[in-house]
Amino acid sequence: MRGMSDPPGRLGHDEERVLIERAKRGCEDAARRLVDAHKDRLFAFVGRFIRDYHEVEDICQEAFRRAFANLDRFSAEYRFSTWLFTIGYRLCLNLLRRKQAVSGELDFATVASSQVEGPDEVADSEEAARLKILVWQAVEGLTETQKASVMLFYREGLSCQEIGGVLHMPTATVKSHLHRARQRLKEKLEPVLAEDWSRLGLLSDSA
Amino acid sequence: MIECGQANHLFDAYLNGELSPSLTAELHAHVISCRPCGQELSLLEACGDVIATDRIGPRPGEDFTGQVLAASRSEWTERVRLDRWRTFSLWAGAGVAAAAALMLFILPLSAPGNPDTLVQGMRVSVGEIDAEKVGEPLVRRMMLQTILAKEALRRGAGAVGELGEFCVSEVYSALQRGLSEVDSWGLPYFQGADPSFAETPLQDLLRILEDHQLAGGDDGLEFM
Secondary structure (H helix, E strand, C coil): CCCCCCCCCCCCHHHHHHHHHHHHCCCHHHHHHHHHHHHHHHHHHHCCCCCCHHHHHHHHHHHHHHHHHCHHHCCCCCCHHHHHHHHHHHHHHHHHHHHCCCCCCCCHHHHHHHCCCCHHHHCCCHHHHHHHHHHHHHHHCCCHHHHHHHHHHHHCCCCHHHHHHHHCCCHHHHHHHHHHHHHHHHHHHHHHHHHHHHHHCCCCCCC | CCCHHHHHHHHHHHHCCCCCHHHHHHHHHHHHHCHHHHHHHHHHHHHHHHHHHCCCCCCCCCCHHHHHHHHHHHHHHHHHHHHHHHHHHHHHHHHHHHHHHHHHHCHHHHCCCCCCEEECCEEEECCCCCHHHHCHHHHHHHHHHHHHHHHHHHHHHHHHHHCHHHCCHHHHHHHHHHHHHHHHHHHHHHCCCCCCCCHHHHHHHHHHHHHCCCCCCCCCCEEC
16 A cells, blocks of 8 residues: 655645745745755656656756746645646656657666665665665556556555546546556566565565 | 455555455455465555655756746746736726726715816806806706716826726726716717707706796806
């Protein structure tokens, strides 16, 4: 199941609404806080589709620019992040269509200087690190829609209905994409991990 | 106890957090006793955990926020400036309309007794009328309403016009409609036409003038 809770850095709905109202009136400090609160998540999301770091940066910047330029049209019943991901996803698809290329493995060497290792990475065991690499490789093999559904569901904690809003599709279709994505992840990972089940601790031998 | 096929069928609902507590308990009971199903569910949960918590991926540079704000600033400040102008124009237009309405309906009732004035270069004089004889309230009301309403509307229209491109079209057109309406009955009256709308008050006026043997001759109303 989705075990994700809101990280401490995320804005509450009320606080976000106040910041958006202030930003509408031209408060740059409010806009700065909105950018700071969402930029990491948007980068992580866009980075799943686009391999070039500078293109990721351009898309994220453009997504924020468009969001601020159209703040008047933003409805307070939605989360700012949902709106931002919608814009970001559209920009990704537009770029991918233009380039007629699908994203492959990220060239992290080019972004090493901007990477910040979190405590979870530092504490990773060798097996867990291997599992992460395999999972991300499998995620890279998903279709764009499956990838977006998986990222928004697990990473952003959006419901299937909210994901449908971002991807412009019915909730049932989102569930179908999630189902297929899980099947593909399972098909890719199962053979690779078959030998490592017990070492990875994914299974209880007593089960 | 549910079978493997049924358990597999419930995986998605379980992972989506949509499974009822009773079915969740059934599923848990099954995966504990069934190694393949337990393996599969554990794998799917592990994938979800990695995607949810692993922070690998590109991160924004330190100056990213500054770049976003710089890129948005000109467009954004222009929008805020236009919003403020729009708000100002709305309030200003409403103020002009309110002022015009005030002058149209309230001031005529408390205007000074001598209504001599110029309307579109035309001197309007009622000074030679014996106000007491011809019914001062009626004359004053008709003349002053016409003169002051036209003047108020002209000023309102002028003020709205000064707002230039930011004027509120609705207010402007409303003022113009008001001006046209006044023109439609005011000028013909001054020019000696027979305005049907004012027929009743004019009949009253004529009757009063006849009573005082003023009608048909020099009626004291001089328009130049």
